[in-house]
Amino acid sequence: MNLKQFxxxxxxxxxxxxxxxCFEVIEEITMRNDGTGDVVLTINLSQSKTKVASVMLLDSVxxxxxxxxxxxxxxxxxxxxxxxxxxxxxNVKSTSDFNNYIATIGFTFKDVSNINNITKNILxxxxxxxxxxxxxxxxxxxxxxxxxxxxxxxxxxxxxxxxSKDKAVFNGATYTSVYRFESPxxxxxxxxxxxxxxxxxxMFKSSIMDLINGKINVSNQIQLSK
Amino acid sequence: xxxxxxxxxxxxxxxxxxxxDLAKKIPANAFTVATxxxxxxxxxxxxxxxxxxxxxxxxxxxxxxxxxxNFTSIEDFGINLEKNMxxxxxxxxxxTYNCFLIPLKDAxxxxxxxxxxxxxxxxxxxxxxxxxxxxxxxxxWNNSMMYFVTGxxxxxxxxxxxxxxxxxxxxxxxxxxxxxxxxxxSAVMVTDSAMVSTTEPVVEVVAPPVxxxxxxxxxxxxxxxxxxxTKATKSTKKKPAKKKSAKKKVIxxxxxxxxxxxxxxxxxxxxxxxxxxxxxxxxxxxxxPDDQYDExxxxxxxxxxxKKQLAFVWMTAQADKIFNSTYESIETNKSYTAxxxxxxxxxxWVSSLQEVYNSIAPxxxxxxxxxxxxxxxxxxxxLFMDDKSFRxxxxxxxxxxxxxxxxxxxxxKLNKNFLKYVNSEKAIGFMGYSIDTKAxxxxxxxxxxxxYGSFLGKNMEEEIELGTDLFSLLLDEEAVSKVIKGDALxxxxxxxxxxxxxxxxxxxxxxxxxxxxxTKKETLPDFLFMFSSEDNRLMNKLIKYGINKNxxxxxxxxxxxxxxxxxxxxxxxxxxxxxxxxxxxTEMQSISNNSFNTSISKAxxxxxxxxxxxxxxxxxxxxxxxxxxxxxxxxxxxKFNETLGKMGNVYMISNPIKGNMVSADIxxxxxxxxxxxxxxxxxxxxxAAK
Numbered sequence: 001m002n003l004k005q006f007x008x009x010x011x012x013x014x015x016x017x018x019x020x021x022c023f024e025v026i027e028e029i030t031m032r033n034d035g036t037g038d039v040v041l042t043i044n045l046s047q048s049k050t051k052v053a054s055v056m057l058l059d060s061v062x063x064x065x066x067x068x069x070x071x072x073x074x075x076x077x078x079x080x081x082x083x084x085x086x087x088x089x090x091n092v093k094s095t096s097d098f099n100n101y102i103a104t105i106g107f108t109f110k111d112v113s114n115i116n117n118i119t120k121n122i123l124x125x126x127x128x129x130x131x132x133x134x135x136x137x138x139x140x141x142x143x144x145x146x147x148x149x150x151x152x153x154x155x156x157x158x159x160x161x162x163x164s165k166d167k168a169v170f171n172g173a174t175y176t177s178v179y180r181f182e183s184p185x186x187x188x189x190x191x192x193x194x195x196x197x198x199x200x201x202x203m204f205k206s207s208i209m210d211l212i213n214g215k216i217n218v219s220n221q222i223q224l225s226k
Numbered sequence: 227x228x229x230x231x232x233x234x235x236x237x238x239x240x241x242x243x244x245x246x247d248l249a250k251k252i253p254a255n256a257f258t259v260a261t262x263x264x265x266x267x268x269x270x271x272x273x274x275x276x277x278x279x280x281x282x283x284x285x286x287x288x289x290x291x292x293x294x295x296n297f298t299s300i301e302d303f304g305i306n307l308e309k310n311m312x313x314x315x316x317x318x319x320x321x322t323y324n325c326f327l328i329p330l331k332d333a334x335x336x337x338x339x340x341x342x343x344x345x346x347x348x349x350x351x352x353x354x355x356x357x358x359x360x361x362x363x364x365x366x367w368n369n370s371m372m373y374f375v376t377g378x379x380x381x382x383x384x385x386x387x388x389x390x391x392x393x394x395x396x397x398x399x400x401x402x403x404x405x406x407x408x409x410x411x412s413a414v415m416v417t418d419s420a421m422v423s424t425t426e427p428v429v430e431v432v433a434p435p436v437x438x439x440x441x442x443x444x445x446x447x448x449x450x451x452x453x454x455x456t457k458a459t460k461s462t463k464k465k466p467a468k469k470k471s472a473k474k475k476v477i478x479x480x481x482x483x484x485x486x487x488x489x490x491x492x493x494x495x496x497x498x499x500x501x502x503x504x505x506x507x508x509x510x511x512x513x514x515p516d517d518q519y520d521e522x523x524x525x526x527x528x529x530x531x532x533k534k535q536l537a538f539v540w541m542t543a544q545a546d547k548i549f550n551s552t553y554e555s556i557e558t559n560k561s562y563t564a565x566x567x568x569x570x571x572x573x574x575w576v577s578s579l580q581e582v583y584n585s586i587a588p589x590x591x592x593x594x595x596x597x598x599x600x601x602x603x604x605x606x607x608x609l610f611m612d613d614k615s616f617r618x619x620x621x622x623x624x625x626x627x628x629x630x631x632x633x634x635x636x637x638x639k640l641n642k643n644f645l646k647y648v649n650s651e652k653a654i655g656f657m658g659y660s661i662d663t664k665a666x667x668x669x670x671x672x673x674x675x676x677x678y679g680s681f682l683g684k685n686m687e688e689e690i691e692l693g694t695d696l697f698s699l700l701l702d703e704e705a706v707s708k709v710i711k712g713d714a715l716x717x718x719x720x721x722x723x724x725x726x727x728x729x730x731x732x733x734x735x736x737x738x739x740x741x742x743x744x745t746k747k748e749t750l751p752d753f754l755f756m757f758s759s760e761d762n763r764l765m766n767k768l769i770k771y772g773i774n775k776n777x778x779x780x781x782x783x784x785x786x787x788x789x790x791x792x793x794x795x796x797x798x799x800x801x802x803x804x805x806x807x808x809x810x811x812t813e814m815q816s817i818s819n820n821s822f823n824t825s826i827s828k829a830x831x832x833x834x835x836x837x838x839x840x841x842x843x844x845x846x847x848x849x850x851x852x853x854x855x856x857x858x859x860x861x862x863x864x865k866f867n868e869t870l871g872k873m874g875n876v877y878m879i880s881n882p883i884k885g886n887m888v889s890a891d892i893x894x895x896x897x898x899x900x901x902x903x904x905x906x907x908x909x910x911x912x913x914a915a916k
Contacts, residue, residue, distance in 0.1 A: 053793035201737035
């Protein structure tokens with residue numbers, strides 16, 4: 001038994017209790033009154049770093065091929081390259097931290113609706129079927145920001161097709177969105193969202209399981225003071 | 227005197243009982259024998275219990291349904307449940323027989339299982355025969371036993387044109403019409419040898435296949451067509467003469483056969499001729515591939531039918547032999563009889579691993595050189611079930627030379643000091659092994675040569691010899707064996723919770739993001755790996771190098787491997803001729819300052835100390851030890867703990883070499899509250915089906 005094999009054996013044992021992991025998905029949008037703004041998307045797997053680090057040392061886990069660090073970095077770079085070419089998008093940046101397993105991607109948009117197709121296309125590029133109808137819009141005249149999200153049954157059925165072991169990966173995963181504005185917010189339509197003290201930011205937090213199951217909807221219409 | 231008489235009569239009875247066993251019907255050259263020991267099975271579970279069990283009920287209702295009858299007990303099948311049931315196979319270069327021998331108690335009951343609407347059963351004396359619809363298998367029975375045989379022709383046998391010609395079978399290859407000629411040619415050449423070799427099983431039934439076979443070979447007509455081809459003309463010259471001589475040989479048979487053949491010859495060649503014309507035309511035009519393919523398919527089907535027919539003839543003869551003649555039985559085979567165990571509930575014996583390889587080797591083509599796996603003899607496996615456990619015991623017979631090599635290699639016991647570091651109360655599992663490194667390094671090249679030598683071919687022997695010598699030259703076996711003596715133990719002494727830091731975000735009143743570091747508890751198994759080493763100079767040099775390069779840090783003689791990629795910290799140290807690796811600093815420290823709490827159980831001690839290889843998994847020590855949130859929710863945790871709770875100890879050991887046999891046991895203990903392993907197995911099946 002060479003050292004590498006030994007290490008793998010060891011990892012399998014370490015992995016016994018495994019694969020429920022905690023991770024965070026964070027979406028931050030800073031809107032300016034003129035309709036332009038910035039987006040930062042963060043995926044943080046830090047809470048599960050022991051497990052992720054173990055998984056990264058394996059070739060595959062539960063029948064899925066584990067991507068190498070290089071592969072992940074490459075995919076991230078591809079996403080950045082794609083964004084740079086997208087209309088209305090500038091100032092694209094990304095970070096990746098392979099010690100804590102945190103990756104971010106951020107950019108500036110001319111109009112918030114520029115984002116709408118991007119997510120879909122990126123997902124399509126990665127061969128992930130985007131089944132949600134999700135969109136952002138900002139009406140400069142009425143100063144209304146709206147996030148629409150239609151949870152479709154396809155997500156749920158697709159998810160239910162997964163093995164229970166694989167589903168467990170999503171237990172404890174959270175989704176957070178923060179929308180920041182220059183003008184104070186007068187009203188929001190989503191009761192699950194919270195308004196900051198300064199009234200200039202709206203936060204929404206949910207477990208990813210609830211989103212998949214359609215228990216909670218992220219749709220929100222935010223009215224800014226005129 | 228009375229006692230002696232009783233003893234003798236008992237002996238006689240025993241002998242009688244023994245003789246009634248169907249094993250005597252298994253030919254001595256059987257290749258594999260598998261046994262289910264009815265009496266031992268139904269000792270663990272009465273027939274009545276079986277009928278009432280989930281599995282029993284299912285079996286009875288399903289058979290009742292499919293046969294449109296009403297079975298209430300497995301005894302209704304007419305099988306004698308107190309005797310052994312056998313499966314065996316027989317291999318030859320041309321056919322493989324798969325056979326079942328089932329003892330019968332009530333033949334009429336058994337007959338009810340067979341739907342004999344078409345009156346297919348033939349009776350000869352007390353032997354009844356039924357041929358299954360596509361003639362692929364035969365069932366034969368009398369009042370005390372049932373025999374089922376199915377045979378499959380080996381394609382490799384008929385790939386050899388000599389053999390195929392002998393039985394009048396053509397090997398059909400797509401778009402390869404030259405073969406026809408070539409084959410016919412070679413076919414005729416072999417005739418003599420075919421008739422001479424009478425050892426083949428075929429001989430008993432030679433008449434039908436041979437008579438029929440001849441029709442394949444084209445008569446003169448075909449040759450005239452082929453004239454245009456130089457290749458063909460060549461063979462035409464040869465053919466007639468040979469053909470004649472061949473025919474003569476056939477005619478040795480009674481006149482009737484001859485007549486039949488002649489009729490067939492005039493009949494069948496027409497087909498053959500057309501083929502020939504067709505194919506030659508196609509050859510020149512190189513067109514109509516579809517037709518050609520159809521033709522190929524048709525011919526293939528024809529040849530397959532012939533092979534099947536041949537298999538059936540052979541099978542019939544084989545089945546007749548089982549019922550009507552006496553022959554040397556497997557009971558004369560010492561290897562077989564030695565493999566038996568009264569207590570086993572099922573047994574498997576394979577005559578020779580080397581032969582297994584050789585028998586499948588021709589199918590591998592060029593790579594299938596015989597001689598691989600040399601030195602590996604018979605293989606056996608036995609299944610035991612009792613009130614404590616399931617146990618599978620396997621054995622492999624080695625050639626003396628090999629067995630001696632293994633004996634040398636296995637001549638080492640686990641370092642007794644290892645046992646101090648097993649905590650049986652908490653241990654989730656361990657694996658220990660001990661070999662003599664020096665002997666291993668010395669014997670290894672020899673074993674390799676024996677096992678794979680012929681794979682590389684005869685011409686390579688010198689090279690192998692060279693390689694072996696080079697290996698010995700490069701390695702100082704003695705020196706290596708001092709660094710790594712050859713015994714090691716890997717043990718998981720329970721789970722431990724440790725704090726892990728992670729990064730997350732907090733938001734202020736204005737929802738401004740702030741990165742924060744938090745800690746959380748994580749449950750991880752504590753592993754400890756140790757091996758004996760007498761000579762630490764190399765290790766020490768490595769450590770020194772590691773420290774210089776900052777790969778390793780040291781604190782009180784405990785070294786830590788600085789590897790960022792590793793999800794857990796790994797420590798190591800050297801103490802009392804043992805090298806330790808582990809992920810628990812506390813455990814390492816307690817070993818270092820002699821405060822390790824030794825509490826190895828007697829059972830674990832025996833397992834580790836007495837065997838060259840042992841492995842144990844104790845699931846119970848895992849139950850409830852992993853926090854629910856780490857498994858992924860209550861439901862998963864419940865399932866996880868339930869499954870583990872149902873498992874007893876599972877262990878695996880290698881036994882010392884006895885004679886030329888290496889053997890190993892796998893054992894799964896059953897949890898308390900179950901009468902015996904068989905009943906436990908049934909309850910598991912029932913639960914799984916729910």
